[in-house]
Amino acid sequence: MNARNCLEVLRKIKDVAFATVDEVGKPQVRIIDVMLVEGERLYFCTSRGKDFYQQLERDGNVAVTALTPEFQMVRLNGRARRLANQKEWIDRIFEENPSMNDVYPGESRYVLEPFVIDCGNVEFFDLGVTPISRESFPVGGGEVSEKGFVISDACIGCGKCLRGCPQQCIEEGTPFRIMQEHCLHCGRCFEECPVQAILRR
Amino acid sequence: MNARNCLEVLRKIKDVAFATVDEVGKPQVRIIDVMLVEGERLYFCTSRGKDFYQQLERDGNVAVTALTPEFQMVRLNGRARRLANQKEWIDRIFEENPSMNDVYPGESRYVLEPFVIDCGNVEFFDLGVTPISRESFPVGGGEVSEKGFVISDACIGCGKCLRGCPQQCIEEGTPFRIMQEHCLHCGRCFEECPVQAILRR
Structure with missing residues (x-):
């Protein structure tokens, strides 16, 4: 495994959990689609009306997780930043994820803003083997903090x-x-x- | 739908995302098993060595989410509290979730502590229908905050x-x-x- 493989696992699962902290310091979490993965960069989007958007714009701190059918958990911690060239990115996201048109038809897609996570760390935790197995990797220029x-x-x-x-x-x-x-x-x-x-x- | 049904959906999915806030105010999220649901109470456990345990003990604020195969998202926000009668609860959890013995065999199970979420609110968000559909319910004595x-x-x-x-x-x-x-x-x-x-x- 490496960081890129971990992000590709998240893209394959696609519907993954994104956690943020709200304006009163409480955790918030929702399922969000991973729209693209390129190298050590994970792309997603959300609409400007959502609390999630406000929370991302405040500090960008985000934690992402999902589990494969083989009980492998990926945990990505990092900072999300909004991308310039909004229309270009949203068009590309819709091209690669055409079912988005069912939810945001026509021009309404442009209420969405594209984000990338390209700095942080990711853990691959395999609960499907005995003994369990875990490994952490930096993402982009991020750092791994050893725990345990x-x-x-x-x-x-x-x-x-x-x-x-x-x-x-x-x-x-x-x-x-x-x-x-x-x-x-x-x-x-x-x-x-x-x-x-x-x-x- | 009602609050109880929503918690039962989480129990059925079983491996769901639990978000907390860490000691520096950043979001953390991991996949945790829903061990039991009874009425408007959702039970889970974690071990005393984990950061998750420390975060729960600090303030108990937790946000939980999962997606069904039919694209129905459940989001539970509330407070988790540790249960007294630790051994009794852990034994019951292991009885109803026997695969836990593979990870924590024998007496090692007692490094786990049982928690319940019995106060908060839950949202059922159905992305599998057109138009999408959403509904929120209080859990226990919790309150629903209307958004949007x-x-x-x-x-x-x-x-x-x-x-x-x-x-x-x-x-x-x-x-x-x-x-x-x-x-x-x-x-x-x-x-x-x-x-x-x-x-x-």
């Missing part, structure tokens, strides 16, 4: 973390090591460690 | 809004009237009205 837990040198090698891990994704060593690519981030090891050697990051 | 646009008494009856409406959901009268149950909230009428008689709410 790490075992520090304070580890006494007792093995309690490993015995409790639901995915058995901790390997012995000095210190023991969490296989980050298979970790659920459930925090059980963090809770079980008798010497608080496991750190949340 | 209304035509005020300043309407001069010119019909420009009606001619421009992509869903043809404005009816003539004094003043003209938007059929809210068929409105996209696209804002085209608001932009087209020559006398600014249309108000955003």
Whole structure:
């Protein structure tokens, strides 16, 4: 996998969830079509009358997710920016997604504004394999922030973390090591460690 | 439709998007299983190590959405609260969703905490019919906030809004009237009205 593949998965699913934050700081989420993907750029559109549009124009922060039929979750976090050349982009979007004409016939399409997400990070989280598998990639000039837990040198090698891990994704060593690519981030090891050697990051 | 039916649609889809706001005010979203629905209560769970858990514990504000294969979108906004009797609820959730044992075998299930959304509002938005159709319901003791646009008494009856409406959901009268149950909230009428008689709410 890479960032581009992840965006292509979202395009294939097409109807995906877009989350934003509203004017009072609450989460909002709705299903939006992924209209185009080119390289590490994901394009969508929305109409100027919608709360979603206002929220995008305020700061552009957006989080996107969808699940494949094989239980692979893609999570994209980044910033959406509105594109200049509105008519050109909307025409292209309608050409590649002709069912849009059923909802916005004729000239009414131009109440829509095109947006791109081209900077952020994306995670591919495969729940269809054992152990689960996860991988993160930067999108455009974005950065990946590593999450979850790490075992520090304070580890006494007792093995309690490993015995409790639901995915058995901790390997012995000095210190023991969490296989980050298979970790659920459930925090059980963090809770079980008798010497608080496991750190949340 | 009613609130209960909407929650049952989410349970049937099962893997739905849950959005929250993180500690720096950015949107976060991931796919979560709807574990149970009873009346106007929707139950789910997450593990104590996850960012999602921290975000729920901070203020509980959550927005949930999913799309049916028939292009019906359900959007639930509300507050999630953690349930007491953790083990009892988690055991019940695992009994009704046995595939959870594949991810959290044995005692590891108790790193999960049960949550319920029982107060908020839910929208059913049917994009599979022409014109589109939408309806909102309170959940528990929650309130529905009406969105979109209304035509005020300043309407001069010119019909420009009606001619421009992509869903043809404005009816003539004094003043003209938007059929809210068929409105996209696209804002085209608001932009087209020559006398600014249309108000955003």
